[in-house]
Amino acid sequence: MKTYLEIKVPISYNASWFEELREELKDMPVLWQRGYYHITMAFIDDTQHLPEVEAIMHKYLDNAKPVGITFDKLDVFTATNGMLIVNLTATDVPADFQTLVDDIRCDICCTNSNIQSDFKLHVTLGRITEPEADIDDVGFLIDEIDISPFTLTLDEVEYREFRGRSIYKNKLITK
Secondary structure, three states: OOEEEEEEOOOOOOOHHHHHHHHHOOOOOEEEOOOOOEEEEEEEOEOOOHHHHHHHHHHHHOOOOOEEEEEOEEEEEEOOOOOEEEEEEOOOOOHHHHHHHHHHHHHHHOOOOEOOOOOOOOEEEEEEOOOOOOHHHHHHHHHOOOOOOEEEEEOEEEEEEOOOOEEEEEEOOOO
16 A cells, blocks of 8 residues: 655745746646645655554654745656656755655555655645656746745644555644
8 A cells, every 4th residue: 555644835836936936837748736735755655564654653753843945946857657747846845854754655555555655855736747848947937936944833734645644644743
């Protein structure tokens, strides 16, 4: 079974930088994400021992604090399936957040579950599935957009089946 852990990112589809991005890429075949934005902390291609993996979520997230991340860059990369991912990212990943992600991923691997992809902090904004789309062309257009850095507090995590039910949810609180 495929499962994943996400931390939700409260951005607006109507933010001025996002509108500018869509305008800049209006001639590209982008499938824009609408109203649901997150960072995937772990995507588990083959989840083994689900109760153990769920226990890992409790271990690390039941008492975790919200994380502040400063987003300051628009980017594009090629996913393993070949599509281009237009995304929002941060130049500097907070060390405590990176440690949390690394620790969770390490413990998940100890359950014999299979995490194939490395962690790459990004918020998917759109996908380009057209095989003829050139990453350099998309990158050139994205580079034209001036995005002012902004910091968001991320405080909502969810572990769920891929395209399925929620297994674990938590609202992170400052203690």
